[in-house]
Amino acid sequence: MNGGLDERALIGALSTGDLMPESAGAAIEEQRPPDASPSGSATRSPAAESVRGEGEFLEVSLGPHHPSTHGVFRVDVVLDGERVVRLKPVFGYLHRNHEKLGERGSYLAAMPYTDRLDYFCSLTNNWAYALAVEKLAGLEVPERAEYIRVIAAELTRVQNHACLIGFLLQEAGAMGTPIMYAFREREKVLDLFESLTGARMMCNYFRFGGCRCDLPPGWIEQCRRVVAELPRFLDEFENLLATNEILMARTQGVGVLSAALAVNAGVTGPNLRASGVNYDLRKADRYGIYDRFKFRVPLGAHGDVYDRYMIRVLEMRESVAILDQALAGIPEGPILNPRSRLRSFRPRAGEAYGRLEAPKGELGFYLISDGSGSPYRYRIRPPSFINLTVLEDLCVGRLLQDAIVILGGIDIVMGEVDR
Amino acid sequence: METAFLIVSAITLAGAVAAVSLRNLVHCVLAAAVAFAGLAGVFLTLEAEFVAFAQLLVYVGAVSILMVMALGLTRHVTAPAGARAWAPWTVGVGVALLVLAAVVSAVPAAGGPQPAGSGWVAAVRVMGETLMTRHVVALEVLGLLLTAALIGAGVIALPRRKDEE
Amino acid sequence: MSRGVRLVGLGIVKGLIETARNFIGSYRDPRRLVTVEYPEVRLPPVERARTFPMLVYDGADPEAGLRCVACKICEKECPPQCIYIEADRDARGRVLKRPRVFDVDCSVCMGCQICAEVCPFDAIKMNTEYELAVADRFGGLLLRKSQLVRSTEYHRTVHPQEAVEIDAQVAQARARAEAKARAGGGG
């Protein structure tokens, strides 16, 4: 790209904007380090000089305390008027040393921490970790547990996409209404999770070789009722905003991600499929029992924010189709592989990489075991973090309003970006 | 009527002086806006409603915002802290005195002060008809001039955006 | 959606109709209002809901009937290490199967119920109280044994099905132990 924007230069630049009122000018004089330019004539800050184009640039840092940055996340933006000239994401505010914690405790102790990775989809995080450990230890999963895993994953995908659409439209300016409709549906799904696993968002439900406990009586009927109401919610959303002229004008042609750039940057999930690349792990990897269900993968043509929005709406419809088939076909039987041990679980030495199609993209867990009770190396492939790397390419040249909508379209959760 | 006129003209004068003498450009622009509003008040005291509202609309509404936009493009918002140079001041006051002399000499030429309430009511309808009958040519030429200015501004601004895209 | 002649502005009207339907619907059919007016109205309790751990004791006296035998399995298995146990000692210093100190630091505990899962004696279960706000930040959330102890009746109210099964198992185990003791004594 055009020259690195190093941290110190930008901090220096942030405080020298000379559009400030007169009294502020004096205040800046004293704080300025001794080697600064002579007072009065505020020369252009170093960060702005490396950028072509005449006229004065305004360096603004959106966040970390900002209403629309999806958590604690800062974007240093260099603006020419309202047009974004350079954009540098700064994150790490929510880093909790997740991977080192995974190496300290036992394999089981790491499971509740995976809930906190992408705190919107705790069950898919659990499944990805369980998948990796099962590959490592060579544990099979009984039939009923596989069905429960598919149902839980698809419910998580529906409520995550519903939240994403709500946040995206909130950023586009529709204050409150779409997010309330989305959260109304999400509450129903979270109630299902609470009655199944005990917690709404921090489920900690899967174990190596199956699930922790069986479905409570009447859960399947309750789940069928919730799934039956989802198409009505999706139609309501479609009528509310899908064909809304203002939204189409705000999102079509904005933040276009070309298929080549997406593949090179390692973007996965709905963002990749919105650019037209047909890559869905449920079809490619055939993990779990997804090959038994008939569902389609929607593909976008333009790769802009509108496509990402519509792809998620269509994926929710596909998830509803999968849920119907899974709820119809769930067998009776054990839910945990008898060979799986809870406490002193020591898989044989070796390494394994388990991955699945999380709502945000390809979520992978890479484990190296040295035969002891805790993993030697515990690495996570965070889809949000990798999708975020293309943010600057999408936003440069667009307006500040577009940059916020693009950021909303990528669907990042800081828990997963910072780990 | 006298007191109202005195108050309003005092405001106008204060605004004008402040507009010239304040150090911070932003305060100058705001003071200028106060002067324009004061001028509208003067028209009101002369019961010329239409002119007063037009003044308020055009000057306080548009011209002061124009000055604000111009201010946005300048670099030095605060006057340099150095002592105030006396040369420009003397020239300024001199020019002001000249203008004052010219205005004072012009007053008798316009047939002396009109007695207040001399029946010539500046009703909007009367003004409309005279504009459209006696001064229609001037109105149309003015319209053309303004449209040309509008298009000119557009043309100047447009290419800068074009080559940047 | 056909790309034929589409009146620009139709989408906006469709959106408006949708919100109008919700607005009028909220008056006609109260079920549409999904919010619960806490604290007067509360959500119905959920069988498996969990917040922080609690120690269960049988019978009336918390000291005697406490199921916990201070085996410290939960202390080892707890991911954030927020449980602290000290076994009780009798007059001559021999370790007893009873905890003298059992602290759970609720500011660290994340309610993951692994302690309840690994406990072989069903001594520690997950409570569902969530109104635990305290003014004192440094010691207020460190729950001592006396604050953690709950009776089986309370357990039956909080987790009905689970409590019934566990009480049955505990009763059987006790019956077998007494039968063996009597048989051993009689033999």
Added chain:
Amino acid sequence: MVEAIDQVFVNLKHAVVGWAPPAWQAWVSAGLTVAALMGVFMSLFALVVLLERKGLGRIQNRPGPNRVGPWGLLQPMADFIKMLTKEDVVPAGADRVVHFLAPVAMVAPVLLAYAVLPVGRNMAAVDLDAGVLYFFAVGACIELSVFMAGWAGRNKFALLGAMRAIAQMISYELPLMLAAVPAVMLAGTLSLGGIVEAQAVPAGGWLARWHVLTPWGLAGLALFTIAALAEANRSPFDLPEGESEIVAGHLVEYSGFKYALFFIGEYLGMFAVSGLGITLFLGGWRSPASFLDWVPSYLWFFAKLGGFVALFIWLRGTLPRVRGDQLMALAWKLLVPMALLNIAVAAGWHYSAGWSFAGAWLARWGLGLGILGLGYGALARGLYESQGFGPRVYRFAD
């Protein structure tokens, strides 16, 4: 009896003014009118704030504020007390004087605008000869206060918000005025009282001749409402306080009562502009038909005002925000040409008043609506399709 109810406030005022000594009568009458206007519209502001939150709540499947007082009626009181007791934070580097004057410069012009609004039969504070022009003149002063607020806070977001607000307000003043021109043209006078007079029930007939019951009136009201939305920074055009981008725009450095003043300014501005719309197109305080004349005139005015406020709340609950450059494109490429076309259609309507053949009324309406429809279709399609916007069809891979 009906006359008495209608004129109850006017007679009350004359009675009270009568008691005052003759020298003071002018001042007392002026004071009373200002007090009445301020009282009515401030309480309307409090009520509408509550109605807005309840309306939005009901749209979003939740009951809206109902804790403070029955159905939340004391909520505005609670907000008011909170605003008064909140600490009034002024940023360290702020330009104190300009920071303090901005809310004053925001609320003063808006209150001035109420001087000409005819709230009921001969209940207009001042019936100026150039009432409409006065209204726009006073309305134009608000931009300056927005700039002062944006500049004084020494905050980059505030500066961005202020620049956006100025650009938006200036470019939407033109369609606002052009939309008002046909009503003024056909009524033949700039004074609001005169315009309401022109929309009275004709001698023989029973239906009032509101301007909205004509093709150009309908289009004029639509254009006027869109421009009014932009002037009051409401719903699809609330760019200056684009919460998701620039936090609260030019209001970001204000708290406590100064913020409440801006809030009051915005709402009163909204009432004033919709009041003007009502006077120009919906017959001000006139009843739609002669047999409905028994209802007092001020009730008609406030009922129509309620309709406008309900529309604003409805739009706010549904529509996303328009982007900056599209906002400008909408003003200059759609609203201004449509307003000019509307003036032409109004002129056509005026000169075709003499047609007396069989389907004259239908022909005039058909012609008017046809021209306006064609204009809108061409302009909107040009503006919209050229960017390639439109619903899309997606392919699926299995």
